[in-house]
Amino acid sequence: MLKRGVFIIAEAGVNHNGDINLAYKLIDEAKEAGADAVKFQTFKAEKVLSKYTKMADYQKKNLGKEVSQIDMVKSLELSYNDFEKLKNYSDEKDIIFLSSPFDEESVDFLDKLVPYYKIPSGEIVNYPYLKHIASKNKPIIMSAGMANLSNVEKALDTIYSVNNTVEIYLLHCTTNYPCPYDEVNLKAMLTLKDAFKLPVGYSDHTLGIEVPIAAVALGAQVIEKHFTLDKNMPGPDHKASLNPAELKSMVKAIRNIEIALGTGIKKPNKSEEEIENVVRKKLVASRDIEAGKIISEKDIAIKRSNEGLVPEFLDIIVGKKIIKEIKEDEGYTWQHFMEE
Known part of the structure; x- marks a missing residue:
C-alpha cells in the first residue's frame, strides 16, 4: 500500500543518459525536492526493440538527429549492477527506489529491489508481461497512456486472472512529449476512477507544473513527473522534463493543495471564531430605549457588533417588553427581556 496522501514519483527515467553518476545526482535532486x-x-534494449524500429517524432525532435531507436535506447541503458547501486544509494538518502521494467527479465531482476511495480503505458496491452508482474504479488501502479477503457479493462482482467487480490493504482496519462494542454483530458482520470473503482493518479508530460497540481485537486493519489538535471542535455526526454527547481516547486504546491483539501467536513475553523464575532451582524438598539417599552422593528438595527442576539431571533424579540434600558448601538441580549 502506498503512503497516505499524494504519492509523488520523481521520474528520472533515462535522463541519466546512461551515466550512473548522473543517476546519483538525480536521486539527490528528487530527495531535495x-x-x-x-x-x-x-x-x-535487444529484448525490447526490433532493430527495425524507428524513432518517434518527438524523439527525433528532442534528440536533434535521427538514429535507429535501438541504438538510441542502448546508449541510455544501465546495468543490473548499476541499479543495485542506485537502490542502495536511494536507501541511504531515504527515498523509495522504483524502476519500470520493460521486459520480463527486468521484472524478475527488480523483484528484490522495488516495493511496487510501475507498468509503463506501452506495456498495457502486453498480456504475458502483465501476467508475469501479477505473479510477483506486489502493488502495481499502471499508466494508461494510449489506452481506452476497453484496453484498461482487459489489462486489469489479465492481472486479476493471475492475482485477484493485487492492489492496483491507475494513472491517467497522455503519451506525448511534451503534451499540449488540449490533449491532457484530465477529467479522464475521474472516468477511470468511476469505471474501475480503483485509486487513480496522473502521469504528466506537460511542460509546466499546473496540470499535476490540478490533478491533485481533482483527487489524484499518485503523481508522476519527469525531471532532469538540465533541459539542454542531449537525450529524448530532457526537454519535456522539469529542472530541479521546478520539481521542488511542484512538490511544494502539491503538499499545500493536500493540506488545503482538508477533511471535507463543513464547519467553522478555530481561527474563524474571533473573526466571526467581528463580522457577523447582531441585533442592536436603533436608539436609546427605556425599560418597559414594547419593542418594535423600528427599535432594532442589524449591525456588526461584538455583542447581541443574532438576526434569526428578530421575530422573537419583536413585541416583547424590555425590562432593562438599552443604549443606541448596544446589542440586545436575553437579559434585556428576562426578569432576574
Missing part, C-alpha cells in the same frame, strides 16, 4: 520516490527505467 521532497518527492516520495525516484523512478528509473530498467530494460535490455
Whole structure:
C-alpha cells in the first residue's frame, strides 16, 4: 500500500543518459525536492526493440538527429549492477527506489529491489508481461497512456486472472512529449476512477507544473513527473522534463493543495471564531430605549457588533417588553427581556 496522501514519483527515467553518476545526482535532486520516490527505467534494449524500429517524432525532435531507436535506447541503458547501486544509494538518502521494467527479465531482476511495480503505458496491452508482474504479488501502479477503457479493462482482467487480490493504482496519462494542454483530458482520470473503482493518479508530460497540481485537486493519489538535471542535455526526454527547481516547486504546491483539501467536513475553523464575532451582524438598539417599552422593528438595527442576539431571533424579540434600558448601538441580549 502506498503512503497516505499524494504519492509523488520523481521520474528520472533515462535522463541519466546512461551515466550512473548522473543517476546519483538525480536521486539527490528528487530527495531535495521532497518527492516520495525516484523512478528509473530498467530494460535490455535487444529484448525490447526490433532493430527495425524507428524513432518517434518527438524523439527525433528532442534528440536533434535521427538514429535507429535501438541504438538510441542502448546508449541510455544501465546495468543490473548499476541499479543495485542506485537502490542502495536511494536507501541511504531515504527515498523509495522504483524502476519500470520493460521486459520480463527486468521484472524478475527488480523483484528484490522495488516495493511496487510501475507498468509503463506501452506495456498495457502486453498480456504475458502483465501476467508475469501479477505473479510477483506486489502493488502495481499502471499508466494508461494510449489506452481506452476497453484496453484498461482487459489489462486489469489479465492481472486479476493471475492475482485477484493485487492492489492496483491507475494513472491517467497522455503519451506525448511534451503534451499540449488540449490533449491532457484530465477529467479522464475521474472516468477511470468511476469505471474501475480503483485509486487513480496522473502521469504528466506537460511542460509546466499546473496540470499535476490540478490533478491533485481533482483527487489524484499518485503523481508522476519527469525531471532532469538540465533541459539542454542531449537525450529524448530532457526537454519535456522539469529542472530541479521546478520539481521542488511542484512538490511544494502539491503538499499545500493536500493540506488545503482538508477533511471535507463543513464547519467553522478555530481561527474563524474571533473573526466571526467581528463580522457577523447582531441585533442592536436603533436608539436609546427605556425599560418597559414594547419593542418594535423600528427599535432594532442589524449591525456588526461584538455583542447581541443574532438576526434569526428578530421575530422573537419583536413585541416583547424590555425590562432593562438599552443604549443606541448596544446589542440586545436575553437579559434585556428576562426578569432576574
